Amino acid sequence: MSTPLRRMRRNFRVQVIDKYGCCKKIISCERGRKFWFLPEDVAVSDDNHYFIADKWNHEIIVTDDDGKVIRCFGERDLVSPTGIAINPINSNVYVVDTYNNNIQVYNKHDGRNIKTIGCRGDGEGQLHDPLQIAIDEEGKLFVADCGNHRIQVFDSLLNDKYIYSIGRNGDGDGDGLIYRPLMLALGNDTDLYVTDVKDEEKLNFRLLKFDSKSGRFIRRIDCDDDKLLWPRGIAFTNSKPRTLIVSDWGHHCFKEYLI
Template sequence: MEGINVADNRDGTYRVTVVGQLDGKCQVTMTIGDRPIPGCPAIIPVIKGLVKTIGSEGSAEGQYNKPWGVAINKDRDIVTADRENNRLQIITREGKFKKIMKFKQFKKPFSPRDIAISSDNTYYSLDDNNKQIVASDENGHVIRCFGQNELKDPYGIGISPVNGNVYVTDCGGNCVRVYTQHGKYLRSFGSYMYGEGQEQLNNPWGVVISTTGMVFVADWLNQRIHVFNAHDQYLYSFDCQSGDGKMRCPMGIAIENDKYIYVTTGSSMLKFGSSKFVCRIDSDSDGLNYPVGIALTDDVPCRVVVADTNNHCLKMFVQ
């Protein structure tokens, strides 16, 4: 069983129980008093797979040009690093345009590669053109910029739910760099020389941190997920080298309830339970072309939002 949801009315005269199952069906039972109503339990199919495509190529509102990173803000809207349009774009989960945020005060054009949002709704944009992290509020006002002294070629950004620290994968340095939200550089881990060893990364891309502080890094050219503990110590790595779960150059990464890991590769999206391959989320007919950023909503069942970079759109899947 995937999950059980129970709803009661206030006086307890009826109860609705929904059991989510792994085979894509839900079992729904409704009782009045202690008696089930006729026809219960009912088995209802659950829609899975691709449910929505949002946007098209262009620079107008609701359009994208090489979208990379995606995140969900406090209003449950989708925030996208619209890379080659040099902006952040915010839409509702239904695909309705809300806002565009541009930053034109930098030496080079703002070029967001990834986006992470803190618990107080501060936006942390990874601006690789200027080798910096741009912290801004939800209205697009820049609060601070940092990382210029350390970052060589930043690709992915994540915020720890444990201590709020900002983690950045530095592809050019083959390491992960850690900052406070106020911009203080704390440390880095991973080797500065690329390699295949336990402590080494080779062009790291996405990064995500669990509620226990475990750090999951998409180790792109090593074609694996590298896992470190809250003290930056190597724990283990995992991959899959056959079938639908073959991990070809992982890029984006997201975590669901510390239980499932979602990974984008060059042409697919994979789901792992801890370190074991569970399933492929997309199918060939969905036409993903270089999916990079990935974010999860809090819906039940979970919705997976992916930046389909070379198709210049977002795609939403139900899993």
């Protein structure tokens, strides 16, 4: 992704922002929608098509680079699509459906539903209020299982089988203990970055780094002075040096971290 994508919920649009914070383009899909366009997450394919999770219309909208709608899919299956990623191994589209507590898998080219991963629960492979998904180059799925206080990892090379969890504890005070994971980003090699609610009553949020292979906690990236308030989007730039961009929804701004 050459430019971070900003999810504009209350403006009902997607903005493409360059590394200097300048708006490059706006994608708005109001025409023909049953409800207001509410983009929750965006994935960009190799052919530069935008796959947008539209929460209020319960579907995935695919647009070209100019924002023209190509097709929509998922309306029959999805209730609350909040996270989306394209698997580099099989090119399938993985959509996190928060209210259904599962992940729907679609064919990228025609939107055909392939399978469902997970169901409500707290066991291995079960989900409770999942929010986002990230997929590494080996096809491993990292799912922010918010209600279960953990990141769950599935392997698409093993038929999307559950393999391990990261950070499950339910106590957000200690190092590496996840309380309510919100958003995910995968860095180089084995780095996994997670935005987490440390203290919901005090609106205290944080940005954590884990080893994605072992689940080992590495360090906290931000500090209390950063005052993250509902971080809702997280992505890496392709520029050098590579930086991590966090969309601070509560402060209506982006925060950039040199990793």
